Amino acid sequence: MTKASAQLVVDKAKVSFSGFVAVSDLTLRVAQGELRCLIGPNGAGKTTALDLICGKTRLAAGEVYFQDKPIHRLSEHAIARTGIGRKFQVPSVFRDLSVRDNLQIGRSASPGVLSNLFRFRQSRDKADIERLAELVGLEDELGTPAAHLSHGQTQWLEIALILAQNPLLILMDEPTAGMTQQETKKTADLFCRLRGKHTLIVVEHDMGFVRDIAQTISVMHQGKLLAEGRISEIESNQAVRDAYLGSGGIGHA
Numbered sequence: 001m002t003k004a005s006a007q008l009v010v011d012k013a014k015v016s017f018s019g020f021v022a023v024s025d026l027t028l029r030v031a032q033g034e035l036r037c038l039i040g041p042n043g044a045g046k047t048t049a050l051d052l053i054c055g056k057t058r059l060a061a062g063e064v065y066f067q068d069k070p071i072h073r074l075s076e077h078a079i080a081r082t083g084i085g086r087k088f089q090v091p092s093v094f095r096d097l098s099v100r101d102n103l104q105i106g107r108s109a110s111p112g113v114l115s116n117l118f119r120f121r122q123s124r125d126k127a128d129i130e131r132l133a134e135l136v137g138l139e140d141e142l143g144t145p146a147a148h149l150s151h152g153q154t155q156w157l158e159i160a161l162i163l164a165q166n167p168l169l170i171l172m173d174e175p176t177a178g179m180t181q182q183e184t185k186k187t188a189d190l191f192c193r194l195r196g197k198h199t200l201i202v203v204e205h206d207m208g209f210v211r212d213i214a215q216t217i218s219v220m221h222q223g224k225l226l227a228e229g230r231i232s233e234i235e236s237n238q239a240v241r242d243a244y245l246g247s248g249g250i251g252h253a
């Protein structure tokens, strides 16, 4: 993929924490609508890679371009407004409120607040909330308080809250952590439905999940990009096997 045809370009990025280099010389190019998996051993720099894209962490060197515009000097808030959503490992839903109320708040918090307030009064709003709930498999839980949802359902609600903002690119950090096998399978189906409509970058350790959803996989090791390719290329790559898959990573599958 050329730099010009990519929606997101991370170019020679470096992140340093008080002298410790967590990410160095990282270059990623992700196409619009692509579902990219980011894998690698603990401490490889995957979360830091997501952080540097969404502006949570500043670059010591390098650049990040989104839709051909440099974003690495923007604030986290300004980067979110360019259409980049982030799902963190710990969900931030309102536990006392119902799924419906959470989704209503999620929609009203979207960048066009005034237009949303106006749209709230229209019946389309109800339909949009129901469509979002259905997309993530929570259509029968609209009246349920978020505190009563299972772990997997809470993660799906969090994903729906991000989708309510209609981001172009969604960054997900270990979305299936703690999920049952059945919940993980449903999440894989959801991500396959989302790709094409949104660009997704998903950090994951669960190789079974990665196999189910991945198009291209980027492997990080010690802050650098170790390999990139389709699942068959990654699983047969000796350097990847030595650094990750052969040393227990594949055991997560």
Ligand SMILES: Nc1ncnc2c1ncn2[C@@H]1O[C@H](COP(=O)(O)OP(=O)(O)OP(=O)(O)O)[C@@H](O)[C@H]1O
Binding pocket: 017, 020, 022, 040, 041, 042, 043, 044, 045, 046, 047, 048, 049
């Ligand atoms: N705020 C910070 N201050 C100091 N060091 C940090 C900070 N954040 C991350 N690191 C270090 O940077 C390295 C990369 O961390 P990061 O969380 O990006 O790895 P990861 O690949 O996401 O790991 P995991 O799979 O365990 O979540 C680690 O050695 C980590 O200890």
